Amino acid sequence: MIDTQWPRFMVFQQEAVGKPFIHNGTVHAPDIDMALLNARDVFARRPQAVAMWVVPADAIYTHTREELSNQGARQPADQRIRELADYFVFAKFDKQDQCRHIGEVQADSPQAAMSAAIKEFGSRDPLWWWVFPKSAVLSSAPEEASAMYEPAKAKTFKDQAEYPVVTMMREIRAKKKK
Amino acid sequence: MKQSKALAEYLIALADDELILGHRDSEWTGHAPILEEDIAFANIALDEIGHARLWYELAAGVTGTDKSRYPDQQVYFRPAVDWRCLQLVELPKGDWAFSMLRQYLFDAFESHRLEGVTASKHQPLADVAARIRNEEFYHLRHTRAWVPRLGQGTEESHRRMQAALDELWPYAQGLGAPLPGELELEEMVPHSHSLFMLWSSEVTQFLIEAGLDVPKSGGRVEVDRAVHSEYFPALIADLQEVAQLDAEAQW
Numbered sequence: 118m119i120d121t122q123w124p125r126f127m128v129f130q131q132e133a134v135g136k137p138f139i140h141n142g143t144v145h146a147p148d149i150d151m152a153l154l155n156a157r158d159v160f161a162r163r164p165q166a167v168a169m170w171v172v173p174a175d176a177i178y179t180h181t182r183e184e185l186s187n188q189g190a191r192q193p194a195d196q197r198i199r200e201l202a203d204y205f206v207f208a209k210f211d212k213q214d215q216c217r218h219i220g221e222v223q224a225d226s227p228q229a230a231m232s233a234a235i236k237e238f239g240s241r242d243p244l245w246w247w248v249f250p251k252s253a254v255l256s257s258a259p260e261e262a263s264a265m266y267e268p269a270k271a272k273t274f275k276d277q278a279e280y281p282v283v284t285m286m287r288e289i290r291a292k293k294k295k
Numbered sequence: 296m297k298q299s300k301a302l303a304e305y306l307i308a309l310a311d312d313e314l315i316l317g318h319r320d321s322e323w324t325g326h327a328p329i330l331e332e333d334i335a336f337a338n339i340a341l342d343e344i345g346h347a348r349l350w351y352e353l354a355a356g357v358t359g360t361d362k363s364r365y366p367d368q369q370v371y372f373r374p375a376v377d378w379r380c381l382q383l384v385e386l387p388k389g390d391w392a393f394s395m396l397r398q399y400l401f402d403a404f405e406s407h408r409l410e411g412v413t414a415s416k417h418q419p420l421a422d423v424a425a426r427i428r429n430e431e432f433y434h435l436r437h438t439r440a441w442v443p444r445l446g447q448g449t450e451e452s453h454r455r456m457q458a459a460l461d462e463l464w465p466y467a468q469g470l471g472a473p474l475p476g477e478l479e480l481e482e483m484v485p486h487s488h489s490l491f492m493l494w495s496s497e498v499t500q501f502l503i504e505a506g507l508d509v510p511k512s513g514g515r516v517e518v519d520r521a522v523h524s525e526y527f528p529a530l531i532a533d534l535q536e537v538a539q540l541d542a543e544a545q546w
Binding site: 263264267272289 | 329330331332334335338342345429430432433436437440444540541544
């Protein structure tokens, strides 16, 4: 069978200006521009957002606390020095928590970025680590934020349990029978 | 007095377009080609129905009717012959290409209309238009992202888009006809014909860039909003069925 599934993108969202970006879930999309639109649809309502990032899932380099204590950090296969790039460092500290932005490092490979992140933030001992290059991120445009995210805030919503549809339909049917 | 009647007619036509388009869009809920698009289109459907409510409420204000009951009365208890939507929005949802292209054509026009109405001297009208416009920005972004991807995607997606355009184009010409009441609302609302000229050159260029052949002529055009398509009575029957089981039910 041919795999017709679209690529996966990680969605990060900022709830208020100045707050850290937090991982909120994943979307599928044919490309990264569509991923940002899909992210808005799937995740912008609750909690509220002022900005979003999408990142191709395969651009994210990960380690768990368990992996690090069992094997240590993996080293790049290729030891040649490449150009330095900026990496975002994300970490999850608690099972209930989401992976959140904790800082940035410069490195010449994802593995080196991970090592640098562990060196700098390792004392906080997260459950898992994510690093990805800044260049892999597509961010929502600040000038579009109001149109993309504001309307969701004004929308009231009712929990489905508040709609007595089943009871109502039963009463209506009973009335019709009489 | 005469003007408020014209304004009410104008607002109801705006509301009817939004409500029926939202209803057709909502038919994709649970059936869209991929989960993310299912959510996206359900969002758009809800937005359109929400915009219809805003216009109906404004119409209630103009006619001095109870604002809290008026939208439901209009939607659930008005006979099909009294609706004033365009046939463009009545057409069955078709395939994904058809619904996406219809949404694009409609929203591209609406964005011009809302820009005009936002500048209206009639403040309540301008305020509602401004509020709707902020949400429509996103709709247009969404459909403008999809139309070229489908138009230039695979052979099949191109074929479906072209077929959708050929079918929709004559109906879309109806956007250029004045809305009910429009001619009596000089300087309060934009002229549909001027908006249509803007829309026409904009979407033609966009569709060509999306790899589609824009039909040379509009074909047969039904511009009278009192004349509905063959599909409309069934749509209204479906829409009103549950509410009419018991008009006094408290939902």
